[in-house]
């Protein structure tokens with residue numbers, strides 16, 4: 001067993017919690033939660049979930065009645081940028097609190113360094129019971145995000161079936177069942193529970209009821225299987241509008257199914273009388289291109305808004321007006337500082353986000369002027385991409401195998417679909433963001449902690465089954 005409580009933070013210093021902070025924590029807890037106990041925390045990350053496919057974010061289909069109702073009693077952030085369009089790096093940013101180039105988990109094949117301190121470790125040191133329920137190989141414990149969790153339940157280790165069949169287990173709600181079992185059997189101190197669902201990720205194979213409701217009546221041949229999707233991408237195959245609608249409907253069916261799972265957990269928390277003293281965060285690791293760009297259904301290669309804008313709905317007892325919708329640009333990086341502030345734990349210096357509590361309390365402005373997102377999909381095949389996003393514009397850098405950089409600037413107010421590249425060296429708004437992104441990319445060399453061999457990780461086989469590589 002690793003000595004998780006003795007590990008040092010990755011950089012900077014964690015200042016000791018002083019008397020003032022302790023008193024503030026006590027005051028917050030008493031005033032905010034109405035009890036003299038610390039709040040529980042439930043962090044829900046739904047893989048591959050686009051906010052604009054949730055009704056509460058304006059979608060015109062009923063994909064999310066449970067999350068809509070939850071948002072009605074919580075605070076919804078309308079513009080949230082994640083730090084990577086890949087599962088492991090983005091989750092690492094949520095749970096470590098820094099950009100991928102700082103925590104160095106930059107791709108599917110990086111590891112969380114054992115000297116890194118995670119949110120789970122910080123809470124465990126303070127007496128929290130910690131449990132994670134994970135629905136994808138991409139977050140396997142071997143990559144290190146299990147640090148600090150007493151329980152790290154992984155769906156793919158519960159069933160001896162091929163990876164390509166794993167979605168059938170997910171359709172049977174295995175992860176949710178395990179979460180509810182844990183909630184029913186756990187007693188003692190406060191808990192930090194992380195629930196990860198994977199269903200909206202390809203392949204889009206929702207249970208029959210949701211398939212009928214959102215994608216029924218289709219007579220074409222398009223499927224969301226990896227082979228078909230990769231063929232469309234590589235060969236630049238034009239799909240018909242009916243094909244695209246069908247695949248999008250399949251995705252929506254997966255979202256709707258996951259919404260039911262969110263509801264099951266919320267219902268259980270409510271039935272146990274825990275919601276008044278439990279922070280609940282619903283968010284995602286990244287979104288999904290649904291054929292809007294690059295002939296693609298997926299996310300690894302893209303830093304368009306459909307990939308890097310995510311939902312964020314937070315229920316923090318005592319903070320924020322229920323039903324509030326906040327417009328300023330915020331980031332995944334802001335989740336961890338927010339939770340730490342609620343608990344009265346001083347944030348380590350190296351965290352790269354800011355607490356959202358001032359915004360929720362109506363006293364704060366945007367937490368960030370420039371949000372960054374990067375992807376390092378497949379080192380040999382697809383060079384890195386980098387993006388800086390402001391409230392109303394974005395600059396993309398796409399590295400090429402010829403060591404050049406293709407640049408694109410989008411005016412998101414005039415062109416939210418990112419269809420017209422306005423980049424030119426003489427265009428001042430683009431040049432300004434160009435300088436900002438150049439400084440960011442130049443900061444901190446990229447030194448992935450350790451790249452496993454294919455034999456070590458079995459990763460290549462898994463990635464192939466998911467359609468990431470061939």
Ligand SMILES: [Zn+2]
Pocket residue numbers: 047048086087088285286
């Ligand atoms: Zn993901």
